[in-house]
Amino acid sequence: MSRYDPATLEPKWQAAWAEAGTFVAQRSDDKPKYYVLEMFPYPSGRIHIGHVRNYTMGDVIARYKLARGFNVLHPMGFDAFGMPAENAAMASGGHPADWTYSNIDTMVAQMKPLGFGLDWSRMFATCDPEYYGQQQALFLDFLEKGLVYRKNAVVNWDPVDMTVLANEQVIDGKGWRSGADVERRELTQWFFKISDFSGELLDALDGLDDWPAKVKLMQANWIGRSRGLQFAFGLVEPTRGHDRVEVYTTRPDTLLGASFVGISPDHPIAKELEAHDPKVAEFCAQARRGGTTEEALEKAEKLGFDTGLRVRHPFDTAWELPVYIANFILMDYGTGAIFGCPAHDQRDLDFARKYGLPVISTFVPLKGDHLKPEDGGEAYVPPKPDKVRWTLPFNWAEEATGEEAIDAAISFCEGKGVGQGVTKFRLRDWGLSRQRYWGCPIPIVHCDDCGVVPEKKENLPVELPRDVSFDTPGNPLDRHPTWAATPCPACGKPARRETDTMDTFVDSSWYFARFTAPRATTPTDLEDAAYWMNVDQYIGGIEHAILHLLYSRFFARAMQICGHLPEKSKEPFNALFTQGMVTHAIFQTKDANGRPVYHYPEEVELRDGRGFLKDGTEVEIIPSAKMSKSKNNVVDPVNIIATYGADTARWFVLSDSPPERDVEWTAAGAEAAAKHLARVHRIAAEIAGDDTAPNDADTPLLREMHKAIFDVTNGVESFGFNAAIAKLYAFTNALGKSTAGAAAKRQAAKTLAQLMSPMTPHLAEEIWAMLGGEGLIANAPWPVANESMLTSDTVTLPIQINGKRRSEITVAKDASKEEVEKHALADDAVQKALAGGQPKKLIVVPGRIVNVVI
């Protein structure tokens, strides 16, 4: 009898699949199609156990759907543009393209031994000119349809390196290399008009039934529809062409609590004042210091500058309010100006206290002690649906909810001619310009005569030049001696290419559509897209819940408008699953200076939950940390595959933890998985040589088998892979102990192999072949549970007395309620508890439980 030897068995079956073309996707009208996609990887260098987990989940679905008779598309590619390639070039002097393609080669070579059922013939990288050339064509189509435009926007500016910084490159408000205080600077940039789709992208979330509710909620909050009042405060004394400050507020009901007007440092009035008043300029410069992230803005100390300007309250011309420039007001949202109501907004309250401005409550709680903010309390900000007592209503009841008050306030103001109710969205347009080399060039030419001119489609792709250097900060495309020089596509005179490249989110916003026809000479082939789209199951990290998924939803709409996708693909992902990370303990000691030193798992010996180095030094164990190269806690799947085989790696990453949650990689867990697979192999091999006659044990084993089919199928369908695997353990135990006849055992073992085949495909093929299965198990139809084998004639019901389990009774499956009651009351424990009395209440939940209330 041969031992379980994945090192020979796995390549054998991979070759068999390749020869049979099992996973090459071809259009076919005989079968329903199924498109399963995992978010494609960034080619960081080597694959990571997290990749193994993600792609194994997708592979389970792909192989299961294949067995269910679907024509499956399961492709793989690489999200290959981005900063790390440039950073590597800066650090080691190589070229981003070499670094990237070499990483891709490595990662493909690492992924293939895992036996994923992928159609490798469709592979591409987003840095392939064939791909990004089509992306440039999409950009031009979007431009023609008015979906792209140019405007000014702020970026992080490093004043020492004289370069734009990504948010990631800003650490505590300073440039990562120069250490200089980062400033916010305006640049003219390209934008996608995603905000035109705000309402649609929000409303369409309702139709995404197979998306996690939390993702839809996050997207809804991100898009952020709000109803409010837009109105103007008139300036007491007009200044430099401005006689009013236009304001948008979601709380017009608190207008009588107004205390000041705040404008953004980027507001036209602020800029006007800045140009003429050095003190304003100084303040604005200070306010623009620091990074551009919302987090940085929100956490920054709230600063204000009294412009000296005064506005009149719209309800009372004698009531004047000061106008402040404030660093926490965003020009991008609303009108870039607000009215401050300190009593009902903590930020406004902090600001008012800092600058000695009045605080006026407009409502108080219905009951209970309430320390008003004007008396030193916190800002009172109850949820809008809650009823409160109004001290300063305009035209609504003294007791009303915030929602009622807002509606009434808007109609009151509209009636008085003070502004109008408007709907606004928080979602901003998507700035796609990046001042970097390793990205898709924006196919635009700047001509002195013609201005901004789109490149002609026949000149695509606009390819990146190969000869660039990264020895100085900034965009190498700007410094390149010849690349940007090009004739104007309109007039033919010498002109200059746009040197900005596209955000890498653009690359990942349509790759799923490209997979349906990866070699097409247009962005997509409409027939292929019509056949394969939509993605039936998309799988990826929760960290992409907002941006990537929202951008892809926008792109699908824009591509549909331009004729690159069918109408049905406006929502490109029918079902979404967000998986958790694979984590690993960090092993840490401290050096002489108290700085942490990180140790590789192989260097650490674990004893009784404590870890020791070879020399006996104890290490501190930090559990469940995100794997990170710098912490030396990255587990390389290549080692796992070499030691235990691909099936063990696949089995382990699916077992134990539910897929949406993080899983901690432990060496012990991997070993246990390997042992179990060897055991399954051994049991199957024994069965292959068994000739026991049919007997009484056959039916119980077949019952277990049908139960396993039912549970595993449910598990796979609902992403309960860990529960499905637990069931497979139980079924294996039952099979191992069974004394049934050879025929029944053979049937059970073949079914076990089929149920395991999505997770451990190589071992499953081996067992299938061993037991005389026909063809490849990958193509065998999925087993179906026989309903009549799933239930028994009797059922055991727990008996609770006052909600605590005290006993149990066994009754016929279809026993009537009265019979169950009779049995329950006759039970010893119940009799004892009743002590001759009658129960107050008797609850019988058929098939579930009995509760006797005494």
Add this chain to the structure above:
RNA sequence: GCCCGUGUGGCGGAAUUGGUAGACGCAGCGGAUUCAAAAUCCGCCGCCGCAAGGCUUGCCGGUUCGAGUCCGGCCACGGGCACCA
């Protein structure tokens, strides 16, 4: 700061979605087999308690015949915050 999650034995987790909390696995303990070991097989295994029994799903409170599951309030940890991918 804002938005969204998560929290169950020594550990990873299960629980038919309001109905027996702890399936399955790891670790641990005991045993069989072995000259011995590896491998394998069998059994035990939430906490307190000699026991009867009591307690137990991050903490506090509520709804219910019944709460891990629903509601309110806390605490801790994680993801996202528009130029990381």
